[in-house]
Amino acid sequence: MADLSVNYMGLKLENPVIAGASSFSKSLDGIKRLAENGAAAVVVKSLFEEELREKMIYSDDFHPEAYGYAIADASVMYGTSNYLKLIEQAKTAVDIPVIASVNCLGGKWWTDFATEVEQAGADALELNIAYLPFEKSEKSPEIERKYTKIVSEVKKEIKIPVAAKISQYFTNIPGIVAAIEKAGADAVVMFNRYYRLGIDINKHEFKTVDFFSTESETYNVLRWVGITSSQVSLDISATTGIHSAEVAIQHFLSGAKTIQVASAMYTKGEKVLKEINRGIEQYLDKHKYNSLDDIRSLMVKDIENRKKFERIQYMRVAGGYGVNI
Numbered sequence: 001m002a003d004l005s006v007n008y009m010g011l012k013l014e015n016p017v018i019a020g021a022s023s024f025s026k027s028l029d030g031i032k033r034l035a036e037n038g039a040a041a042v043v044v045k046s047l048f049e050e051e052l053r054e055k056m057i058y059s060d061d062f063h064p065e066a067y068g069y070a071i072a073d074a075s076v077m078y079g080t081s082n083y084l085k086l087i088e089q090a091k092t093a094v095d096i097p098v099i100a101s102v103n104c105l106g107g108k109w110w111t112d113f114a115t116e117v118e119q120a121g122a123d124a125l126e127l128n129i130a131y132l133p134f135e136k137s138e139k140s141p142e143i144e145r146k147y148t149k150i151v152s153e154v155k156k157e158i159k160i161p162v163a164a165k166i167s168q169y170f171t172n173i174p175g176i177v178a179a180i181e182k183a184g185a186d187a188v189v190m191f192n193r194y195y196r197l198g199i200d201i202n203k204h205e206f207k208t209v210d211f212f213s214t215e216s217e218t219y220n221v222l223r224w225v226g227i228t229s230s231q232v233s234l235d236i237s238a239t240t241g242i243h244s245a246e247v248a249i250q251h252f253l254s255g256a257k258t259i260q261v262a263s264a265m266y267t268k269g270e271k272v273l274k275e276i277n278r279g280i281e282q283y284l285d286k287h288k289y290n291s292l293d294d295i296r297s298l299m300v301k302d303i304e305n306r307k308k309f310e311r312i313q314y315m316r317v318a319g320g321y322g323v324n325i
């Protein structure tokens with residue numbers, strides 16, 4: 001039987017299938033179920049700084065000094081929070097790595113929180129850096145600097161491995177990943193998938209659309225994993241649209257170390273993690289590969305092959321589909 005184990009940013013994982021941050025990992029029972037269903041590691045649902053701030057602002061006993069105090073000494077504020085308790089409990093309840101995740105707006109919260117989760121026993125920290133510019137005055141290099149600053153400041157404070165989870169909305173994806181690596185990140189998670197908004201054209205109201213991903217969304221990720229993996233040395237964890245072993249294997253062939261699954265757990269149940277693992281194992285056995293190392297980056301080792309990921313126009317291939325261009 002092929003060896004599915006993988007070293008992901010220094011964590012020794014039994015297989016490459018990680019349960020991504022989602023509501024499945026927001027409780028101890030949920031985390032236990034993920035471990036029982038074959039997750040190699042679990043990313044705990046992110047703690048959102050926004051939530052903490054809102055709780056403070058709108059709680060009954062809120063007054064401005066209390067808010068100021070909390071901001072000044074955030075660790076006091078959430079030192080005993082449920083999130084940290086969850087990390088501590090998860091660490092004793094499951095024997096897979098527990099990766100904490102935080103989404104901060106800025107300031108010292110990132111580093112304060114990083115220190116807290118490390119002390120609570122987290123095996124690694126995933127920085128869910130979700131900064132999207134909505135003002136035309138914002139400059140791309142400044143936005144990119146926000147990402148690298150967060151990574152380098154957090155890395156200065158903690159010893160556990162740090163991954164940066166980013167979106168696919170960058171001017172130069174291999175460029176930002178290389179900058180994140182230079183800032184000290186041990187891994188990059190490509191990519192987060194944001195909430196999508198549509199409009200009810202009769203009621204003139206906003207509505208949630210495509211709450212869960214579909215498998216076809218993975219191919220844009222695959223392209224960037226393939227293009228980026230040979231230009232950096234940090235580990236890549238691929239996420240978005242991974243619902244089956246077939247798609248997971250494509251990511252390994254393109255250079256990903258691990259994959260993270262969220263939507264497929266909602267549509268098929270946590271058992272999908274086991275199914276994906278079984279599919280990967282069957283594939284390796286069928287093709288007589290001994291381990292995942294044997295297939296990683298296979299499709300991007302050859303420069304000519306790698307260049308195929310760079311094709312963005314339909315020229316030539318269209319003929320095969322009976323389309324005249």
Ligand SMILES: Cc1cc2nc3c(=O)[nH]c(=O)nc-3n(C[C@H](O)[C@H](O)[C@H](O)COP(=O)(O)O)c2cc1C
Binds near residue numbers: 020022211240241261
């Ligand atoms: C209901 C739901 C909740 C999520 N919560 C988080 C979160 O707290 N932190 C985070 O970094 N990503 C979160 N994600 C994003 C997933 O971890 C994942 O990166 C993204 O959905 C793409 O993977 P998928 O196609 O398998 O869903 C959430 C996704 C879903 C569907």
